[in-house]
Amino acid sequence: MATTTHPTTPAASPAAPAPTAPRPATRSRRRPAPSVGTILKWVVLGLGALVMLVPLYIMVINAFKPQDAIISSPLAITPDTFSLEYLQAALTSEKFNVVKAYGVTLLFVALVNVCGIALAAPVAYVIARGRSKWHLGLLLLFVCGLFIPGQVTLIPVVFVLRVLGLINTMPGFILFETAATLPVTIFLFSAYLRTVPRDIDEAAALDGAGKIRAFWSCVFPIMKPVVATIVVLNSISVWNDFVSPQIILGPSSGIYTVTTGVYAAVGEFSTDYTTVFPTLLLAVSPAILFFVLMQRHIIGGLVAGATKG
Amino acid sequence: MAATLSPATARRRPAARVWRDRLPGIVMGGPAVLVFLAMFIVPMFLAFVLSLTDWNGYSLNFTFIGFDNYAEAFRNPRTVDAAIFTAVVAFCGTVLCNGVGLFIAALIAGNSRANTLLRTIFFYPYIISALIIGFLWSAMLSPEGAVNGLLGHVGLGPVPFLTEVGFAKASVILTIVWSHFGFNMILFLAGIKSVPAEYFEAATVDGASKWQQFRNVTLPLIAPVFTVNLVLTLVGLLKVYDIVLALTDGGPAGSTQTIVYQVLRDSFANSELGFGAAQSVILLLVTAVLGLAVTFARRGAEKKVAD
Numbered sequence: 043m044a045t046t047t048h049p050t051t052p053a054a055s056p057a058a059p060a061p062t063a064p065r066p067a068t069r070s071r072r073r074p075a076p077s078v079g080t081i082l083k084w085v086v087l088g089l090g091a092l093v094m095l096v097p098l099y100i101m102v103i104n105a106f107k108p109q110d111a112i113i114s115s116p117l118a119i120t121p122d123t124f125s126l127e128y129l130q131a132a133l134t135s136e137k138f139n140v141v142k143a144y145g146v147t148l149l150f151v152a153l154v155n156v157c158g159i160a161l162a163a164p165v166a167y168v169i170a171r172g173r174s175k176w177h178l179g180l181l182l183l184f185v186c187g188l189f190i191p192g193q194v195t196l197i198p199v200v201f202v203l204r205v206l207g208l209i210n211t212m213p214g215f216i217l218f219e220t221a222a223t224l225p226v227t228i229f230l231f232s233a234y235l236r237t238v239p240r241d242i243d244e245a246a247a248l249d250g251a252g253k254i255r256a257f258w259s260c261v262f263p264i265m266k267p268v269v270a271t272i273v274v275l276n277s278i279s280v281w282n283d284f285v286s287p288q289i290i291l292g293p294s295s296g297i298y299t300v301t302t303g304v305y306a307a308v309g310e311f312s313t314d315y316t317t318v319f320p321t322l323l324l325a326v327s328p329a330i331l332f333f334v335l336m337q338r339h340i341i342g343g344l345v346a347g348a349t350k351g
Numbered sequence: 352m353a354a355t356l357s358p359a360t361a362r363r364r365p366a367a368r369v370w371r372d373r374l375p376g377i378v379m380g381g382p383a384v385l386v387f388l389a390m391f392i393v394p395m396f397l398a399f400v401l402s403l404t405d406w407n408g409y410s411l412n413f414t415f416i417g418f419d420n421y422a423e424a425f426r427n428p429r430t431v432d433a434a435i436f437t438a439v440v441a442f443c444g445t446v447l448c449n450g451v452g453l454f455i456a457a458l459i460a461g462n463s464r465a466n467t468l469l470r471t472i473f474f475y476p477y478i479i480s481a482l483i484i485g486f487l488w489s490a491m492l493s494p495e496g497a498v499n500g501l502l503g504h505v506g507l508g509p510v511p512f513l514t515e516v517g518f519a520k521a522s523v524i525l526t527i528v529w530s531h532f533g534f535n536m537i538l539f540l541a542g543i544k545s546v547p548a549e550y551f552e553a554a555t556v557d558g559a560s561k562w563q564q565f566r567n568v569t570l571p572l573i574a575p576v577f578t579v580n581l582v583l584t585l586v587g588l589l590k591v592y593d594i595v596l597a598l599t600d601g602g603p604a605g606s607t608q609t610i611v612y613q614v615l616r617d618s619f620a621n622s623e624l625g626f627g628a629a630q631s632v633i634l635l636l637v638t639a640v641l642g643l644a645v646t647f648a649r650r651g652a653e654k655k656v657a658d
Binding site: 083086087090091093094095097098100101104113114115116117161162164165167168169172180183184187189190191192193194195196197198199201202206217218220221222224228252253254257278281282283284285289300301304305308313315318319322325326329330332333337340341344345348349 | 375376378379380382383384386387389390391392393394395397398401455458459469470471472473474475476478479480481482483486487488490491493495496497500501529534537538541575576579583586589590592593596597611614615618619624627628631632634635638639642
């Protein structure tokens with residue numbers, strides 16, 4: 043076995059936390075005590091994991107406690123004061139109808155995904171297949187959207203939507219969020235479509251399908267992986283967006299997403315922990331659940347989106 | 352334009368035919384272009400036009416005042432303070448998020464189960480809305496919150512995490528790092544895993560220590576990922592808002608207000624729309640310049656890999 047001739051001695055880098063490949067089994071058998079470096083590495087990682095998890099733990103356990111128990115013992119699980127009434131109160135709060143907010147936000151996520159992909163896919167196809175400088179210009183136009191922070195355009199967007207009669211309405215919000223997804227979507231789609239051979243569309247054209255039909259029936263199904271990436275990216279950004287729904291929908295519309303609802307419910311009562319923790323727990327649960335179920339896709343999608351974008 | 356036609360054949364056709372061939376392309380591209388123009392390009396120019404006025408957002412008369420709003424942005428102490436704090440957050444946040452992210456990524460790059468679990472634990476805050484992260488930490492860092500409760504048990508007095516200027520600023524930055532470094536870590540992990548295993552084997556045969564391998568093999572090869580991480584974090588942190596709103600609401604005494612915080616407050620609550628627009632245009636320019644500058648500055652580091 044090649045690994046037995048490993049030239050590095052265990053003491054070669056005792057303190058360096060290394061980007062290790064899995065250690066060969068033969069070596070750990072020869073050396074019963076782990077090196078200082080290994081111990082240090084696991085201490086650091088363990089402490090780090092603790093720092094990451096304790097806030098989640100505090101949020102969960104304190105959602106079932108009365109105010110005085112939260113303040114006196116925030117880290118303790120107290121079965122004697124355990125109560126579901128605070129969660130119940132948050133669930134039925136008049137200020138923030140959580141269940142409705144889930145529905146509204148999910149609806150937004152779904153509609154923005156559908157609209158964004160329906161708009162972006164054909165234009166990405168035109169860009170990827172085109173050869174003229176117009177097509178390049180089109181790509182550049184959308185790509186410059188990547189560098190415009192949404193908050194910069196938000197103020198004038200309010201006036202454009204007012205002119206269109208869409209301010210404080212769901213279609214207005216969906217229109218803005220859809221536009222916000224276009225740059226990344228078009229960029230990733232057209233990069234992907236360049237790798238799809240032209241034979242496929244040409245074969246479809248020979249069968250007599252029109253260009254548009256050929257795209258939707260023959261090319262679009264091939265785009266599944268990149269569509270999945272985009273759905274992950276868009277879903278996270280729409281679900282978590284706060285500023286645009288807060289300003290475009292506005293409190294006067296009575297339409298709350300999960301984030302604007304949390305702001306309305308928690309913003310003014312941030313010292314009443316029996317409201318804060320249950321509300322946050324309810325707001326976070328779907329996102330955590332989605333993450334646990336889709337972890338591999340989410341991480342893969344984020345990496346693909348960032349490194350190709 | 353029809354993709355299947357070469358330019359030469361297209362030129363020979365009569366104009367009507369050419370337009371008929373172009374029609375599918377226009378139908379396919381048109382809607383997206385219209386939506387993008389209406390929601391991005393027109394508003395961007397509108398922001399610039401508004402920034403030259405003294406409009407308050409609702410009255411019917413306003414006047415063009417040239418670049419006065421821009422001059423005001425550099426004089427107004429509120430804006431200058433917000434700009435400095437935003438710069439500090441963006442700089443410290445970028446350094447810390449990438450430093451911690453790279454460090455943890457290097458530690459858990461192996462494919463063991465424990466490493467996969469740790470990856471999940473370090474990453475999960477990234478998918479939670481920044482607003483909720485802010486409220487959660489605000490509840491934990493308040494004078495009677497969990498962190499001070501914990502410190503009280505070991506005999507340390509309450510620390511004014513959110514109520515004293517220096518502590519509040521540090522709290523904002525550290526909360527951002529807590530919630531964001533997992534994303535940087537994920538990208539670094541992807542970069543480290545894409546380094547061919549033979550490189551590490553060759554380095555091991557040459558007698559390189561783990562640290563030397565990291566320094567001389569991993570680091571240069573993940574230079575492109577490093578650039579992406581730096582640019583994304585920097586550009587993202589320059590427009591930080593949600594987490595500040597929830598954590599400190601800009602306080603104490605306005606010390607943790609950021610530029611976007613100012614832009615939104617001036618544009619809507621303070622009815623100084625022109626001034627708000629001027630600050631947002633400045634933010635746009637700074638973001639674009641810094642983003643491009645980092646990208647170009649990193650070209651050198653990336654080129655070394657290519658050689």
